[in-house]
Amino acid sequence: MSDVDTTRTRAQAATDAAQGMGVEARSQAQLVLRRFLRHKGAVAGLIGLGAIVVLAMSSIGFGPIPGWWPKDFATTGTLVNEGRPTLSVWPSFLGGPGFQIGEHPFGQDNVGRDYFALTMRGAQVSLIIAFIVGIVATFVGTVIGAVAGYFRGKAEASLMRLTDVVITIPTLLFAGLVAVMWGQQGIVVLGLVLGLVTWTPTARLIRGEVLSIREKEFVTAARSFGASSVRIITKHVLPNTVGIIIVSVTLAIATAIILESALSFLGLGVQPPDTSLGRIISDYQNALTVRPWLFYWPGLFIIGIVLSVNFIGDGLRDAFDPRQNRVRD
Structure with missing residues (x-):
C-alpha cells in the first residue's frame, strides 16, 4: 500500500470513528x-x-430609494419647544410620559432641521466612507504585504521602506493633506484616498504571515511542480491568510470611522451641503452646554459603530485563530 493510500485510510478511519462517537464532521x-x-x-x-x-x-432612504421617515435632513423649519427631542422611553409607572416618538425624536438644530434625519444622513456618509476605506486599505495592504513577504530581496526591502516612510508620517496629518487635495470630489473619492494612507498595519501583518507560509511544504511542492509565483500567492498563500485579511477589514473600518470623524471635526473631511457624524459634531460643538442633544446623538452613533465593529473583529480573530481558547468548538 502506498503512502497516499495509507493517509487516505487513516483519514477515513478517523472520520468513521468520529461519526461512530456521534461527532459531526465539520468543514473549516x-x-x-x-x-x-x-x-x-x-x-x-x-x-x-x-x-x-x-x-x-x-x-431617510438612500439614492432613489425612499425612506419611511417623512422629514428631510436639508429642510429647515420653525423650532418647536426650543428644538428639544420628543423621544421618550421613560416608563409611565415611574412617573414618566411612557414611550413616545413625537415629531422630532432627536430634536431640531438651530435652523429647524429635523435632527433625526440629519443624524441618519451623517451615519450614512460615515458608514459609506468607512467601508470604502476598509476595503481599499485592506486590498492595498494585502497586495504589498504578500509581494514583500513572498519575493523577499529587493522587493521586500523597497516595499517595507515605503511602508516605514508612510508609518512615520502622522496619519491625521497625512489624511488631512489628501483630504484638502481631493476631499472636494465627493465621499467616494474621500474614502479612496483615505484608504491609501491607512494600509500600513495590514501590510505588516500580511507580510509576517506570508513569510511563515512560504516555507510550508505545500508551497514547496507547488514550486516543484512549476507553478508560477502569481498562482502560488493567489491559490496557496493568500487563502491561508484569509483570517488576518477579514480581521484587518474590521479594524480598518473602525479606524476609518474615527479618522473621518476627526477630519470632519477639523473641517477637512466631508464638505457642505453634505454632512457626516463628525461634521455634525463640529457644527454643533458649541451647543454642548446649552443644547447637549445636538452633540450627543451623533456621538452615540460614532461610539456604537466603533464598538460594534471592534466586537465583530474580536470575534472573527477568535474564530479564525485555533489557538484561541475563549470560544469552544
Whole structure:
C-alpha cells in the first residue's frame, strides 16, 4: 500500500470513528462560523452594527430609494419647544410620559432641521466612507504585504521602506493633506484616498504571515511542480491568510470611522451641503452646554459603530485563530 493510500485510510478511519462517537464532521468554514456565533460580544456587535446600518439606510432612504421617515435632513423649519427631542422611553409607572416618538425624536438644530434625519444622513456618509476605506486599505495592504513577504530581496526591502516612510508620517496629518487635495470630489473619492494612507498595519501583518507560509511544504511542492509565483500567492498563500485579511477589514473600518470623524471635526473631511457624524459634531460643538442633544446623538452613533465593529473583529480573530481558547468548538 502506498503512502497516499495509507493517509487516505487513516483519514477515513478517523472520520468513521468520529461519526461512530456521534461527532459531526465539520468543514473549516463551519468551525469558524460556530466559533463566531458562540462569541457573545461578536454576535452583539453584529446585531448592533446591522441595526445601525438598517436604521440609517431605511429611515431617510438612500439614492432613489425612499425612506419611511417623512422629514428631510436639508429642510429647515420653525423650532418647536426650543428644538428639544420628543423621544421618550421613560416608563409611565415611574412617573414618566411612557414611550413616545413625537415629531422630532432627536430634536431640531438651530435652523429647524429635523435632527433625526440629519443624524441618519451623517451615519450614512460615515458608514459609506468607512467601508470604502476598509476595503481599499485592506486590498492595498494585502497586495504589498504578500509581494514583500513572498519575493523577499529587493522587493521586500523597497516595499517595507515605503511602508516605514508612510508609518512615520502622522496619519491625521497625512489624511488631512489628501483630504484638502481631493476631499472636494465627493465621499467616494474621500474614502479612496483615505484608504491609501491607512494600509500600513495590514501590510505588516500580511507580510509576517506570508513569510511563515512560504516555507510550508505545500508551497514547496507547488514550486516543484512549476507553478508560477502569481498562482502560488493567489491559490496557496493568500487563502491561508484569509483570517488576518477579514480581521484587518474590521479594524480598518473602525479606524476609518474615527479618522473621518476627526477630519470632519477639523473641517477637512466631508464638505457642505453634505454632512457626516463628525461634521455634525463640529457644527454643533458649541451647543454642548446649552443644547447637549445636538452633540450627543451623533456621538452615540460614532461610539456604537466603533464598538460594534471592534466586537465583530474580536470575534472573527477568535474564530479564525485555533489557538484561541475563549470560544469552544
